[in-house]
Amino acid sequence: MGAEETLKALQAIGFRELYLRKKLSTPSEVSDEKSAKLESHFKSFANCTNCPLHEQRTQVVFGDGNPNSPVVFVGEAPGEEEDKQGKPFVGRAGKYLNKKLKEVLGLEREEVYISNVCKCRPPANRKPTPKEIKACFPYLRKEIEIISPKVICCLGATAGEGVLGKSLPITRVRGQTFPYPYNYKVKVLLTYHPAYILRNPRADKDFTQDMEKLAQLLGL
Numbered sequence: 001m002g003a004e005e006t007l008k009a010l011q012a013i014g015f016r017e018l019y020l021r022k023k024l025s026t027p028s029e030v031s032d033e034k035s036a037k038l039e040s041h042f043k044s045f046a047n048c049t050n051c052p053l054h055e056q057r058t059q060v061v062f063g064d065g066n067p068n069s070p071v072v073f074v075g076e077a078p079g080e081e082e083d084k085q086g087k088p089f090v091g092r093a094g095k096y097l098n099k100k101l102k103e104v105l106g107l108e109r110e111e112v113y114i115s116n117v118c119k120c121r122p123p124a125n126r127k128p129t130p131k132e133i134k135a136c137f138p139y140l141r142k143e144i145e146i147i148s149p150k151v152i153c154c155l156g157a158t159a160g161e162g163v164l165g166k167s168l169p170i171t172r173v174r175g176q177t178f179p180y181p182y183n184y185k186v187k188v189l190l191t192y193h194p195a196y197i198l199r200n201p202r203a204d205k206d207f208t209q210d211m212e213k214l215a216q217l218l219g220l
């Protein structure tokens with residue numbers, strides 16, 4: 001059904017007003033340029049051995065999604081499924097994130113960009129060490145520079161530690177924004193890691209609140 005027919009059909013069943021959400025897209029030349037830059041950036045560290053995490057990885061897990069996204073979501077590090085598939089947030093935590101993106105922001109996963117502070121899976125999913133976070137952060141920093149988002153949404157304390165360069169108590173600072181140290185115009189929003197919410201379902205309402213704040217920051 002075309003746009004005109006759809007509108008007529010909606011009118012026929014009583015709709016008088018329609019609110020349209022802005023699509024998160026930019027001209028295709030911009031998109032192509034950013035994709036090319038990301039691809040060449042990824043090639044530059046596909047064989048990275050800067051920290052011990054390279055020893056047990058299956059592959060480096062690069063960021064994924066829309067290079068024009070106004071928001072970059074940042075997680076901690078790949079888990080088992082991500083290490084296998086080579087994509088961030090494709091396991092249970094990712095499914096929860098996708099669901100919240102759709103429910104609260106009205107966005108598909110493909111419309112946003114998702115990455116991690118550490119690009120290789122830590123053995124047995126342990127938390128990356130401060131040294132590993134520091135060794136890997138320049139890769140994320142470059143991704144962020146290419147994408148040039150309005151907001152960086154840190155999923156959990158480790159992501160916050162990587163992006164802000166300091167460790168903060170996530171239960172106290174979640175829902176708050178901080179300036180991104182490498183570009184003060186970019187806001188860093190801190191929230192819980194989806195895996196934490198799967199273990200503590202009562203935190204779901206806080207996460208919803210934080211996603212509502214994100215929608216506001218993005219003007220959605």
Ligand code: URA
Pocket residue numbers: 075076077078079082087088089090091093094116195
């Ligand atoms: N948890 C993360 O922090 N990142 C992923 O990619 C998957 C799970």
